[in-house]
């Protein structure tokens with residue numbers, strides 16, 4: 001096994017610009033998904049710590065060094081954070097790989113994306129200065145009006161373990177760019193790099209309380225954040241079940257939420273593709289990258305019948321080349337699932353598919369050569385029907401299920417046959433057909449002739465049970481802004497709605 005030359009820092013909660021022991025002094029072990037060993041621990045926040053962090057955030061907003069900053073001033077902090085991420089890229093990538101099991105290559109990719117997101121929102125923070133106050137011309141002599149874009153306030157950011165620092169960044173960077181004070185609650189399954197973000201913020205001198213990081217369990221640290229009366233908004237990425245709990249709790253206070261809740265996304269492959277291998281590779285990447293633990297994973301392959309057997313044969317050949325190993329090993333292309341709970345859940349999905357009559361074309365078990373760790377072979381499931389659980393539910397593992405179609409109408413019907421609506425992909429050389437599918441797909445993200453490439457500038461989010469609201473791009477920034485209209489009466493004439501007593 002590769003021995004990582006990286007030390008896991010021992011950290012406390014990051015509150016008010018300082019490391020602070022949780023009030024109840026609880027800690028949670030970090031379990032390596034590759035070895036099943038305990039490799040460290042993280043602090044476990046509870047309601048008491050949430051209260052302290054919320055107060056620190058409120059004080060930051062009330063202080064000039066954060067609450068009265070211009071976008072350009074905040075951009076300097078964001079750029080300094082980006083620079084530190086890049087400086088520590090190799091160490092952070094290793095920490096993330098150790099923590100959640102993603103391959104070192106993908107973790108390094110993510111760190112580049114993290115730095116790029118901070119840079120991107122630094123640009124948007126600067127641009128915000130000229131858009132902060134926008135006059136609206138009513139073409140009236142007696143009124144002058146304008147619209148202000150202001151920071152929304154204290155925001156709670158609750159994030160998952162599949163892209164630990166990147167998912168946090170998609171929320172932290174725009175929240176800070178907007179001028180909010182934020183409380184980040186990363187997943188208890190992968191918090192190491194999010195705590196390092198705290199250290200980076202301390203080093204770059206981010207004003208105390210602007211960002212607070214509370215690690216801990218969902219019900220203990222996440223739920224009190226959602227129900228806290230002084231948290232003005234919750235932005236969440238994670239499971240549908242938790243999304244429902246968050247929306248229900250937030251509704252009691254009429255608190256706005258944005259929810260990114262994953263999916264069961266289709267990839268539709270037509271027989272007119274010029275290059276079979278190209279389509280095969282995108283199909284694999286779309287479902288097996290990050291061991292399939294991707295909210296937008298295209299985990300339903302909808303394949304034109306005329307090329308089905310040839311396509312599946314090619315898939316099987318390509319799968320043989322996927323190196324399954326410790327994620328820190330060079331060229332590893334498939335690491336373990338994040339935790340024993342998630343591992344068991346993935347295997348249960350596979351065995352239920354078998355019980356329901358589907359065929360496991362390949363994979364379906366732990367790889368023989370991996371004696372320890374939560375590894376699952378890349379798995380392809382055929383003979384699937386639309387009432388099976390494997391067709392309907394998000395697996396969040398390296399499991400692809402396949403159905404064939406004859407006509408375009410049938411393909412669209414199968415693609416949209418899901419309660420989710422995050423992403424869809426189509427592989428075809430017919431541009432007009434791709435455009436017809438763009439209109440027909442009931443999702444927020446559409447890929448043509450690829451699956452998964454994600455760019456900071458573009459909106460990210462879904463519809464149906466995949467949630468609502470958008471991360472990334474300018475839409476990501478809007479999440480953290482309050483829109484305030486100001487209407488000024490400029491006439492010297494009385495309004496004259498009531499009869500003036502002076503005229504009686």
Ligand SMILES: NC(=O)C1=CN([C@@H]2O[C@H](COP(=O)(O)OP(=O)(O)OC[C@H]3O[C@@H](n4cnc5c(N)ncnc54)[C@H](O)[C@@H]3O)[C@@H](O)[C@H]2O)C=CC1
Nearest residue numbers: 159160186187217218219222223238239242261262295396
């Ligand atoms: N949309 C996405 O990107 C993700 C989807 N998932 C889906 O969720 C399934 C389960 O994964 P989990 O880790 O259990 O996801 P989860 O939704 O429980 O966890 C996500 C975050 O929510 C927090 N949380 C949990 N309960 C909470 C509560 N009552 N109030 C406030 N915050 C709470 C967690 O601590 C974590 O920070 C996966 O199998 C997958 O299907 C998981 C991770 C990411």
Ligand SMILES: NCCCC(=O)O
Nearest residue numbers: 162163294295296454
């Ligand atoms: N490529 C980023 C995917 C993000 C997500 O799983 O939520």
Ligand code: NA
Nearest residue numbers: 099100189190
């Ligand atoms: Na972990």
